[in-house]
Amino acid sequence: MNTSNIFKAAHKLVKATIQTGDNYSATFAICLKTVYQMAANTLTSLEYRKLRMVSKTTSNGATALMIKVDSVADTFLSERAVFATLFGKSKTKIDTGYIVTGRGETFFPPSDYNNEYVYVYVTKI
Numbered sequence: 001m002n003t004s005n006i007f008k009a010a011h012k013l014v015k016a017t018i019q020t021g022d023n024y025s026a027t028f029a030i031c032l033k034t035v036y037q038m039a040a041n042t043l044t045s046l047e048y049r050k051l052r053m054v055s056k057t058t059s060n061g062a063t064a065l066m067i068k069v070d071s072v073a074d075t076f077l078s079e080r081a082v083f084a085t086l087f088g089k090s091k092t093k094i095d096t097g098y099i100v101t102g103r104g105e106t107f108f109p110p111s112d113y114n115n116e117y118v119y120v121y122v123t124k125i
Helices: 003-017 024-040 045-050 072-079
Strands: 042-044 054-057 063-068 082-086 096-103 117-124
Touching: 003 024, 024 042, 024 082, 024 096, 042 045, 063 072, 072 117
Parallel strands: 042 082
Antiparallel strands: 054 063, 063 117, 082 096, 096 117
């Protein structure tokens, strides 16, 4: 991801998050740091499949990733609250960026009683 794309993504994030009375430059600095973190933590579609993350839309419309507790995906999403995907043909542009917004309770799905799973809620930016 080149610098131009990083700055464009940061400006887009500022426009989506800034509130009345906020300082644009301070908000931009925070968003720029967030986008740099996203760029450093990008997943290709192959890596996404290897982590065995299953995307779900919950009954209230939130996006969640169902992951196995104590797996590589669980570690990735708990240590890095911001990540991005590179599903498109381009290897320099972030296709979609996400911020982890919360975690659900652990549960045992009917298909796998041997392992605990958790929903990690994400917001697309």
